[in-house]
Amino acid sequence: MKVKLAKSAGFCFGVEKAVNTVYEEAKKGDEIVYTLGPIIHNEEVVKDMKKRGVESVKIEDLDSLPKGTVIIRSHGVSRDIYNFVKQSGHRVVDATCPFVKKIHAIVSVQSGKGNTVVIIGNPEHPEVMGIKGWGDENTYAVENIEQFINLKLKKDKEIIIVAQTTFNHKKFKEIIDKISLLGYDVRCFNTICNATQERQVEAKNIASNVDAMIVIGDKKSSNTGKLVEICQEECRNTVFIQTLEDLDYDALLSVDSVGITAGASTPKHIIEEVQNIVRSKF
Numbered sequence: 001m002k003v004k005l006a007k008s009a010g011f012c013f014g015v016e017k018a019v020n021t022v023y024e025e026a027k028k029g030d031e032i033v034y035t036l037g038p039i040i041h042n043e044e045v046v047k048d049m050k051k052r053g054v055e056s057v058k059i060e061d062l063d064s065l066p067k068g069t070v071i072i073r074s075h076g077v078s079r080d081i082y083n084f085v086k087q088s089g090h091r092v093v094d095a096t097c098p099f100v101k102k103i104h105a106i107v108s109v110q111s112g113k114g115n116t117v118v119i120i121g122n123p124e125h126p127e128v129m130g131i132k133g134w135g136d137e138n139t140y141a142v143e144n145i146e147q148f149i150n151l152k153l154k155k156d157k158e159i160i161i162v163a164q165t166t167f168n169h170k171k172f173k174e175i176i177d178k179i180s181l182l183g184y185d186v187r188c189f190n191t192i193c194n195a196t197q198e199r200q201v202e203a204k205n206i207a208s209n210v211d212a213m214i215v216i217g218d219k220k221s222s223n224t225g226k227l228v229e230i231c232q233e234e235c236r237n238t239v240f241i242q243t244l245e246d247l248d249y250d251a252l253l254s255v256d257s258v259g260i261t262a263g264a265s266t267p268k269h270i271i272e273e274v275q276n277i278v279r280s281k282f
């Protein structure tokens with residue numbers, strides 16, 4: 001059987017940096033290490049960190065916890081939360097991905113100039129909530145054109161648009177086109193991360209040339225969910241697994257070629273395990 005593993009499968013630059021930061025801080029062993037929420041959307045990694053004494057905590061717990069090091073994850077946080085953590089008496093290590101930080105800066109500058117800012121992304125996603133928190137009452141988050149229309153924004157001034165880093169590139173363009181067609185004057189910052197784009201394009205290419213496609217990632221990871229969506233459009237036989245244990249071997253029995261990709265928060269060893277077993281069993 002032909003097996004094609006996507007080169008872009010697995011940790012992106014920002015996640016790798018954040019995960020390494022946590023391991024480095026835990027290794028020092030001189031302070032308790034907390035992460036503000038799970039460092040990435042991957043149960044396996046979070047469990048492994050817990051074994052090394054790293055605790056995922058909530059912002060509201062910070063005051064009652066023994067002083068230690070608080071790591072801000074790659075998704076980033078709002079300005080208020082950032083300041084709150086800074087003033088909490090804990091040591092702060094900011095592992096916000098630089099690409100997310102760039103969006104914080106755009107939103108902060110543009111809203112500071114009095115502009116209306118619209119973030120195209122899932123309003124409930126921590127990254128988007130964090131980005132929104134660098135703006136003001138004229139900063140909004142929408143994930144489709146209907147939500148945008150419901151905002152009932154005035155057309156008398158320019159609207160600044162940014163994107164959640166993991167937003168689907170095609171959908172982003174479609175939403176912008178529709179907003180422009182409604183008569184809005186838009187200034188658009190395409191802040192979709194290249195890592196996501198590259199992973200999506202490669203997954204699409206591979207999925208369109210194989211009989212079965214395996215997407216590895218955590219069920220809660222939004223970028224993995226999007227990869228599944230893209231692969232399913234190209235290959236009906238697309239399976240979504242979290243670890244090797246979820247793999248249904250029967251589904252691969254009658255195929256000649258398999259593609260493998262993985263979301264940005266999937267550790268290398270899980271990808272390798274899946275790849276090795278598929279190569280050796282079939």
Ligand code: F3S
Pocket residue numbers: 012013014015074075097098099100165166193194195196264
């Ligand atoms: Fe950063 Fe892009 Fe990853 S924004 S966290 S490098 S997907």
